[in-house]
Structures are given as structure tokens and as C-alpha cells.
Amino acid sequence: MIAFDNVAYSYGGGELLSDVSLRLTPGSFHFLTGPSGAGKSTFLKLCYAELLPTAGRVTIFDREVRGLDRDEVARMRRRMGVVHQDCQFLDHLPIAANVTLPLAVSGRDTSAQDLADLLAWVGLGQLADALPPSLSGGERQRAAVARAIIMSPDVVLADEPTGNLDWDMSLRLLRLLVELNRMGKTILVATHDLNLIRNAKQQVAARVLRISNRRVQLAGADL
Amino acid sequence: MRITDLLAELRQPDRQADRVVPPSGHTAWLTSFVAGTMAFLAVFALALSLAAGRLADRWSEALERTATIRISAPEEQMETQTRAVLAVLETTPGIGSARALTDAEQQALLAPWFGADLPLDTLPIPRLVELHEEGEGYDAEGLRQRLAAEAPGAVLDDHLRWRQPLAVAASRLRLLGGASILLILASMAAMITLAANASLAANAQVIRVLRLVGARDIYIARAFVRRFTLRALTGAGVGALAGMAAVTLLPSAEAAGGFLTGLGFQGAGWFVPLLLPPIAGTVAFFATRAAALRKLKELT
Ligand SMILES: Nc1ncnc2c1ncn2[C@@H]1O[C@H](COP(=O)(O)OP(=O)(O)OP(=O)(O)O)[C@@H](O)[C@H]1O
Ligand SMILES: [Mg+2]
Numbered sequence: 001m002i003a004f005d006n007v008a009y010s011y012g013g014g015e016l017l018s019d020v021s022l023r024l025t026p027g028s029f030h031f032l033t034g035p036s037g038a039g040k041s042t043f044l045k046l047c048y049a050e051l052l053p054t055a056g057r058v059t060i061f062d063r064e065v066r067g068l069d070r071d072e073v074a075r076m077r078r079r080m081g082v083v084h085q086d087c088q089f090l091d092h093l094p095i096a097a098n099v100t101l102p103l104a105v106s107g108r109d110t111s112a113q114d115l116a117d118l119l120a121w122v123g124l125g126q127l128a129d130a131l132p133p134s135l136s137g138g139e140r141q142r143a144a145v146a147r148a149i150i151m152s153p154d155v156v157l158a159d160e161p162t163g164n165l166d167w168d169m170s171l172r173l174l175r176l177l178v179e180l181n182r183m184g185k186t187i188l189v190a191t192h193d194l195n196l197i198r199n200a201k202q203q204v205a206a207r208v209l210r211i212s213n214r215r216v217q218l219a220g221a222d223l
Numbered sequence: 224m225r226i227t228d229l230l231a232e233l234r235q236p237d238r239q240a241d242r243v244v245p246p247s248g249h250t251a252w253l254t255s256f257v258a259g260t261m262a263f264l265a266v267f268a269l270a271l272s273l274a275a276g277r278l279a280d281r282w283s284e285a286l287e288r289t290a291t292i293r294i295s296a297p298e299e300q301m302e303t304q305t306r307a308v309l310a311v312l313e314t315t316p317g318i319g320s321a322r323a324l325t326d327a328e329q330q331a332l333l334a335p336w337f338g339a340d341l342p343l344d345t346l347p348i349p350r351l352v353e354l355h356e357e358g359e360g361y362d363a364e365g366l367r368q369r370l371a372a373e374a375p376g377a378v379l380d381d382h383l384r385w386r387q388p389l390a391v392a393a394s395r396l397r398l399l400g401g402a403s404i405l406l407i408l409a410s411m412a413a414m415i416t417l418a419a420n421a422s423l424a425a426n427a428q429v430i431r432v433l434r435l436v437g438a439r440d441i442y443i444a445r446a447f448v449r450r451f452t453l454r455a456l457t458g459a460g461v462g463a464l465a466g467m468a469a470v471t472l473l474p475s476a477e478a479a480g481g482f483l484t485g486l487g488f489q490g491a492g493w494f495v496p497l498l499l500p501p502i503a504g505t506v507a508f509f510a511t512r513a514a515a516l517r518k519l520k521e522l523t
Contacts, residue, residue: 050435070520071439078437088432092245104240105438147436 001026001155001186002047004216007056009042016042018214020056024188026154029181029204031197032190033219034211040190041085043216044157047188048082049073061154078106081148083158085190087140089132095119096128099147106151115150121176122146123169137164145173155186162193170196178203243438244429244446250422254415254451258458258507259465261411262499265404266466269496272400274486279393290363292352296376304374305350311373312354315366319357323350352377411455411503412510419451419514427522434523444515448508455507459500467496 002024009017016039024030024047032040045051046058049065058065060076068076081102089098099119100110119125122142132140141164148156156177162170174196181187181204191197200206208219292312296304305323312321324332329351330339363381370377423430433443470487488495 048435074434074437074439076437077435082435084435088435090243090245090429090432093242097242101243101433102436104243105433105436105442 001028001061002188003057003059004046004053005057005059007046007053007058009039009046009051010054011042015054015214017046017211017216020216022209022216022218024155024186026186027181027184029178029187029200029206030189031200031206031208032188032211032216033192033194033197033208036192038211039214040211041159043211044082044159044188044190047157048077048080078102078151079153080155080157081151081153083141083144083148083156083161085159085163087132087144089140089143091132094129094131095124095135095143098132099143099150102147102151108151118146118150122173138166138169141165142169142173145176149176149180153185156180156188158187158189160190160192162191162196167195171199174200174203240442240446241449243433243443244426244450247422247425250418250425251450251454254418254454254507255458255461257411257414257418258455258503259462261407262459262462262503263466263469265407265499266463266470266496268400268403268407269499270470270487272397272404273488273492273495275393275396275400277489279390279397282393283390288356290354290356290379290381292354292370292377292379293349294352294374294377295347295349296374298347300376301350304376305352307374308352308370308377311366311369312352315361315369317356317359317361319355321352321354323352349376408502408506412506415451415455415507415510416514419447419511420518422447422451423515423518423522430519430522440516440519443519444512447515448511451511452504452508456500456504459503463496463499467493 004020004022007017007020008015020043032043034040042051046053047060049058049060049068052058052066061079063072063076065073090101093101096115096119097104100115103110115128116125119128122145124139124142124146127135127139127143132143135143141161145158145161148158158177162173165173170193177187177189178200197206197208209216210219292308294301294304294308309321309323312318329348332351333348363379367379370379430443467488473487
């Protein structure tokens with residue numbers, strides 16, 4: 001689904017990631033951990049082609065990212081749901097329009113019932129008409145999750161999706177991701193939250209990738 | 224891109240697609256204003272161009288029908304030669320009327336060059352005879368030969384030399400009007416491109432989000448293109464109507480007379496400036512589209 005071959009990335013200074021080779025196979029569930037500033041968000045950006053590797057190859061849906069034109073990148077992103085660490089909303093549009101944005105830009109209709117169900121599920125039923133800037137951090141994250149999954153994407157990439165959520169809401173979100181994974185979706189979640197990872201491991205065969213010393217490696221069973 | 228595609232993109236706007244770009248009062252106003260001003264100016268350039276065309280036609284027609292005969296002779300022969308010339312002209316087929324200019328008329332003709340108090344009678348000034356053609360016109364070569372025989376000091380000037388530069392000047396003027404319209408349209412394209420670029424840059428974050436959720440460039444570009452095209456269309460509509468109103472208020476041909484006679488639209492000419500708004504819309508469409516597709520690559 002997503003493959004890295006000897007990938008390196010640098011923002012211009014020294015390399016942030018070096019010689020990363022790994023595969024996210026279809027239907028797999030991965031966590032990505034590492035200290036703040038280690039490059040978790042950077043790794044995810046490489047996964048959805050916001051950044052191109054400075055060396056090596058990133059392959060998404062069997063296509064090398066570097067060879068894709070802009071329209072192909074757009075179509076590829078429609079098959080991925082991404083929860084960005086900083087959410088990324090259109091601040092002038094209400095939450096409902098933001099959540100259905102992926103459908104709108106790909107020319108698909110929105111079922112009002114599906115939208116209502118989804119918003120209710122993430123606990124934002126009352127806030128459909130609110131503007132993003134008026135939401136709390138946790139509410140914004142839940143809206144971002146709703147937007148990421150509304151297209152029923154093949155891959156879900158989530159960057160600290162529970163960073164601002166209480167434990168109950170985090171577990172609720174985790175259950176959603178697990179459910180999606182059981183439907184065959186590929187999941188990658190960047191998080192600091194070891195409790196969340198432990199809890200997930202009781203439900204699915206989740207594996208943990210850790211960034212240390214510029215490498216991304218599978219962590220052992222002990223975390 | 225065919226015209227039907229263009230119309231399809233402007234068709235009953237896709238509300239959702241338009242709303243993804245926040246309304247921007249500043250550039251909106253700027254674009255309408257530029258389109259309006261340019262259409263207003265273009266109306267005048269158009270009026271100038273059309274009037275110059277008519278002028279060129281009228282001048283060459285009027286000049287074609289008249290000619291002058293210049294008689295240079297010693298003082299004592301002037302009268303006889305003038306009479307001989309008039310006699311020749313009377314018997315020449317194709318000449319309707321002929322008369323010698325009076326001293327006062329000659330003085331008026333020369334005044335611009337030599338001043339009003341020119342002592343005509345003390346200077347060897349040639350006498351001018353003005354003739355008007357009729358019907359098929361006269362045979363210039365035959366007339367020259369007869370004049371040479373009857374009045375050796377008479378020279379036929381059939382105005383060809385004068386008509387040529389005048390007609391050329393008028394058609395140059397028409398060309399200049401046309402070139403002005405092209406320049407005005409080009410400036411409008413340039414200014415709309417700048418406004419579109421500014422608008423795109425101001426919306427960089429919106430564009431980023433749209434790209435992240437899988438929007439193609441053309442989808443984003445359309446939201447901008449539709450907006451700018453409609454603004455240019457309405458702005459140019461208002462500008463063109465204002466320009467036409469201003470042209471209507473120009474003094475009429477009778478009142479102004481002379482060189483400015485008939486600077487304005489006549490008959491079907493009134494429909495020509497109505498083409499300006501659709502042209503402005505088309506210019507805005509392609510200018511914004513090109514700017515958007517280029518700028519989008521820069522921004523994300
Ligand atoms: N656009 C950028 N230009 C230059 N440096 C950047 C840029 N984005 C991130 N960095 C740097 O790259 C490093 C990794 O950033 P990244 O956001 O990937 O870390 P992270 O692991 O997600 O951290 P956190 O857990 O705090 O979210 C940081 O040191 C950051 O300062
Ligand atoms: Mg991060």
C-alpha cells in the first residue's frame with residue numbers, strides 16, 4: 001500500500017530521516033512514535049505526498065510518488081483520509097461543509113443522513129453549523145477525523161488524533177479506527193500516547209514504528 | 224478550449240465550488256473597476272476608430288469631386304488667362320461648375336501661413352479656379368492639354384496629391400483606434416492577472432487545504448475563474464454603457480462641424496460597443512485561468 005525504499009528527508013539542514021525502508025501492507029495497523037521533533041509529522045507528509053523524499057523512493061498504491069503529476073496526486077489523496085496535526089480547515093465554512101469537503105472536491109454528493117450520523121458519532125451533532133475557529137481543540141480534532149473517514153478511504157493516516165481528547169473520547173476514536181481496520185483499511189497513527197497503543201494492541205494486531213536516530217524501526221513487543 | 228466549454232464553466236454556478244474560496248471584497252471591487260474603466264475607454268477608442276473610418280471615406284469622396292486650377296501669369300495677362308480657363312472649363316464635359324476664387328477667399332487661404340494683412344495685389348500670387356465634377360467626371364489629361372494651349376500659365380491640380388495623405392491619415396487614425404482597443408484589452412488582461420494572483424496568494428491556506436483533501440487544480444482554478452469572469456463581465460457592462468452615454472452627449476455633427484464632425488456611433492455602429500462586455504469576460508476568463516493554473520503550482 002505504502003512503501004519506503006531507502007528514503008531520506010531533510011528540510012534543508014541535516015537529514016531528519018535517513019535510509020528508511022519499510023512497508024505498510026494493506027489492512028495493517030501501525031502506530032508511529034518518537035520524541036517531539038523526531039519527524040513523525042514529516043514521515044506522514046511523505047506518506048501522502050505533501051513532501052517528496054530527498055533521496056530514495058516512496059511508493060503509494062503501487063505508484064512512485066515522484067512520477068505523479070498534480071492531478072494524480074489529487075486522485076491518490078482521495079483514497080487516503082488524513083487527520084493533520086493542525087487540522088487544516090477552511091475557516092470561513094461551517095463544520096458540516098468542512099467535513100464533506102473531500103466529497104465536494106471529487107464531485108460526489110453528500111447524503112445528509114450519513115453526514116448527520118458521522119457528526120453525531122464524533123459528538124459534533126450540535127456543531128454542524130459552527131465555524132472551525134469557534135471550536136475547542138478536541139472538537140476540531142474530532143471534526144478532522146470525521147473529514148478523514150467520510151470518503152471511506154483505503155488508508156487512514158492520523159497525526160496525534162487524540163492529542164486534545166479526553167480518555168473516553170480517545171477510546172471512542174480508537175474503536176472507530178479499529179473498526180475501519182477490520183473492514184480492511186490500512187491505518188497509521190502517530191501518537192505519544194502509550195496507553196492508547198496498549199489499549200489498541202488488545203483489540204488488533206497493531207505494530208509500532210519508532211523514530212530514533214533518524215531511522216524508523218519496528219519496536220519490540222515491550223514498546 | 225472551445226466556446227461551449229467556456230460557457231459550461233460559467234453556467235449556473237456550482238455554489239459549493241464557489242464557496243470554497245472566501246469572498247474577497249478588495250480584489251472583487253478592483254477587478255470590476257478595472258474592467259469598467261477599460262470598457263469606458265474602449266468605447267471612445269471604438270468611436271474614434273469608426274468615425275475615422277467614416278471621415279476617410281467622406282474626405283476621399285469630397286476631394287475626388289473637386290479640383291483646382293492654378294494660374295501663374297504676369298499681372299497684365301492674369302485676367303485674360305483666367306477668362307480663357309473658365310471658357311475652356313465651360314466646354315469641358317464632366318465639369319459641373321467652375322469659378323475663380325475671390326481675393327478675399329485667397330487671402331483667407333493664405334492667412335494661416337503669411338498672416339492676415341498680406342498685400343495680395345502687390346505680390347505675384349497665382350489665381351485659383353475651383354471646379355466641381357459631375358456625372359462620370361472629366362478627362363484630366365485632355366483638360367491639361369487644352370489648358371496648355373489656351374492658357375499657358377494654368378496648371379491643373381486634381382487634388383490627388385492632397386487626397387492621398389488625408390485619406391491615409393484618416394485610415395491611420397482608424398488603425399490607431401483599433402490598436403488602442405487591443406492595448407486596452409491587453410492592459411485589462413494584465414491587471415486582472417495581477418488581481419487574480421493577489422487573490423490566489425491571499426488564499427494560499429485555502430488552496431493548501433483544498434489540495435490536501437484531493438482537489439484538482441482545475442477545480443480550485445474554476446472557483447477563481449468564475450468569480451473574476453463574472454466581475455469583469457458586469458464591470459465592463461457598466462463601463463460600456465457609461466461610455467456610450469458619454470458619446471451620446473458629444474455635440475451633434477451640425478453643432479460641432481469641421482474636423483470633429485460625427486465623432487460617435489451611427490446606425491448599426493451602436494451595437495459594436497455592446498461586444499465589449501463579452502470580450503472583457505473572455506479576456507478575464509483566460510487571464511485568470513492561466514494565472515490560477517500557474518500560481519497553484521507555485522503555492523503547493
Ligand atoms: N517546514 C519546515 N521547515 C523546516 N523545518 C521543519 C519544517 N517542518 C518541520 N521542521 C523541523 O523538522 C523536525 C521534525 O518535525 P515534525 O513536525 O516532523 O516532528 P514531530 O515528530 O511530528 O514532532 P511533534 O511530536 O512535536 O509533532 C522539527 O525539528 C521541525 O522543527
Ligand atoms: Mg508532529
